[in-house]
Amino acid sequence: MYTVSHSLTEAGLYQQAIEYDETTVRLTSSILGPHHPNTLSARNNLAVSYRNAGRVQDALDLGKRVLAERERTLGPHHPDTITARHNLAGFYGDAGRVQDALDLREQVLAERERIQGTDHPHTLTARHNLATSYRDAGRLQDALDLSEQVLAERERILGPDHPDTITARHNLADARRAVAEALHDRDT
Incomplete structure (x- = not known):
């Protein structure tokens, strides 16, 4: 699924993508709650934006938190949890792990x-x-x-x-x- 931040990233506007995703996380968290699936998706998108901007450690740290929260709220086998695990694997690879x-x-x-x-x-x-x-x-x-x-x-x-x-x-x-x-x- 393409998001606004994905489009910004493709245009090379990494900081704008991060700012967009940070705003989305803030809004979804305040409106829907910090554990809502949409909030977790917004956090996942932010982690990917961090990765795209070369902020590997930020992506890795947030990716771990998103995976843990998705496992807790959705279960370990939910497709969104698997996607978070997939993304975390990429973050680990970027970090040389x-x-x-x-x-x-x-x-x-x-x-x-x-x-x-x-x-x-x-x-x-x-x-x-x-x-x-x-x-x-x-x-x-x-x-x-x-x-x-x-x-x-x-x-x-x-x-x-x-x-x-x-x-x-x-x-x-x-x-x-x-x-x-x-x-x-x-x-x-």
Whole structure:
């Protein structure tokens, strides 16, 4: 879902996006309450805006709080909770906490498969993100295998020209290059 802050971010207006999201958090919290799902969504959007602006620690801190609150109020398996877990994994990756990101990505994929099925677009995205986390963790063969699977699934489900399929094709090329470079480095 595109938000005003997303549009501001795409225009390179990071501080304006943060200010918009901070205002939204203040308003939803005062009108709906601090634990309302819409307030939690606004906080989640603010964490993403922090991340986009390079404020990784702020994103990580807020992302942890959003996840904890969503688990408490919505339960651990609610789609919004899974989205918060997904975002927190990205924040961990940005902070260089590769294993924490990988652990959450595995949880997100398992939950998406169980709740939404193996062919749902969110499940495909979770699988794609896990492949990226494998690559970041140096698990290059796992990254390559999963990237091949994601591309095949996206081609089958979305078609060969869908933007997500094109992204999967690009990421598979990156995974293949990483494996080739690792083999080259090992052999030299």
